[in-house]
Amino acid sequence: MFALHRPQRSPRLFSSNPAGALRTLLLVAVCIALMFYDHQRGHLQKIHAALSTLVYPVQAAVNAPYALANWAQEKLAMHTALVKENTRLNQELLMDSVQLQQTAALEQENARLRELLQASAKLRGHVVLATLLAADMDPFRHMIVIDKGADAGVYEGQTLLDARGIIGQVIQVGPVSSEVALITDPSQAIQVQVNRTSLRTLAIGGADVDTLSLPYLANNADVKPGDLLVTSGLDGHYPAGYPVAVITRVHRDPAEPFASVTAQPVADLDHGHDVLLYFPAVASTPLPKPEVRSTKKPLRRRPR
Template identity: 45%
Template sequence: MKPIFAAAPSASARLALVVIISVALMVADHRFDRVQGLRRAIAVVLTPVQYLVDAPSRLWRWAAESLAERDRLLTENADLREQQLLLRAQTQRLSALESENQRLRELLNSSIEVGDEVLIAELVSVDLNPYSHKILLNRGSFDDVYTGQPVVDARGVVGQVTEVTPLTATVLLITDAQHAIPVQVDRTGLRTIAVGTGRSGVIELPYLPNNADIDVGDVLVTSGLGQRFPVGYPVALVDRVDLSPGRPFAQIEAIPSAELERSREFLLVWPRARTRALAVDG
């Protein structure tokens, strides 16, 4: 009986057939250029497959390059921020130095105008007690600072030294309720005593009668009486005058000329009279 299905060709026969077809195609392509169209068709079919095969590799390269670029940008951004902070700090420092130089020039100019011997001192601290108006300066007995010594800034009288250590001096401000200073009205020469009120930025003239010749805007300067404060230093500007007939004394308030809450540099003053007396004693 014959088999229903013919036997399949052997493996050797199939291999021989593939080799013959391949050789025939190579010869035809080389001699007659007959398979160029087939090659193009195969290339068209395989191109998307190649893209799909290469996609993971391309995606990996893109991700690696993106991460590297991100790290580079982050590092560059951090460096730029650091440079910006440094430049800002330098700019602020230069601005502070410029302001300090301006204040020192004003101090030196004021010392030249008054003609007394002076020494520049810097603020160390401010007394935080609300009932006491005092500051601490970085000059002391090693610099010949003495108790009762006048202290001024570029605008006017600040106060006087009340305590001295070898390296520091405590200054009682003119606004302290315990402070009093002889003054005169620059416009009229009227003399009186200016007393601290215990309030920031205000002093008063409690001993002038109701008929005193004084007006808002009058300038108060040191009178020189008591020989502690040299004559002619600005003290305050009259801000309020109340001449009520029912009271024996006028109520007069003034704003200190000195920048008591802003100044950082001050002048310790040796009045010329005291300097001459010390020279004679020496």
């Protein structure tokens, strides 16, 4: 085009051969080495953290219109709409408090029964509010960015919840932001139990963002559509007893050893809203969890 008249050799350094074989091979080798080391998660934590700080402005910029729209909606909302919303929220609060009264009684009863059974008491964690940024990541993975990082004490493997249930876990911690894999990500599996029967199984992610599959249920397993799945806590990762998904379809083929069961997550996995980071209560006997707070220290002591 118009650049044609330019001499091919311009006087700048390195310009004579922009695609030199040595440079190409070197950079390709760097890429491959990076992928190798990154595949064993944890080796490149420092680089990931630095890069996440570097790209955070881009993510924040993409999120800005959504944040602005929310803010404007709040500021410009009509008085009547606000009053209406206030009334509705007050009613919801009342309903919830009534249910909470029962919960308190049930909890006490539960503790007493556990004492009778000499089982360890359930420990309650606390939660911290975070926001999912409206930024898409790899279209064939289900991942999301939140606006809290190591500065808020976020650690790798931490559970993320919303008002309805489990969202996923933190897989990468940066200084001011973190990456979260949703429970429907193809790389994720979560230990669940059917709330009705306490039947335990695994729910794994896949291609679809609103589908979990339960591939390890026998053909005669007692499950039916509508059953609630809650975390069992046996994976030592997710806290026990939180809702995960509702079974949507059970298909039993006598020719197959396992039933084909799918479930729909109860949490709102879409982006751009408030979520909760779960901090487990400190147990008297520490759980074998090497990941906890690992971002603050050098990663040499990682087992892998």
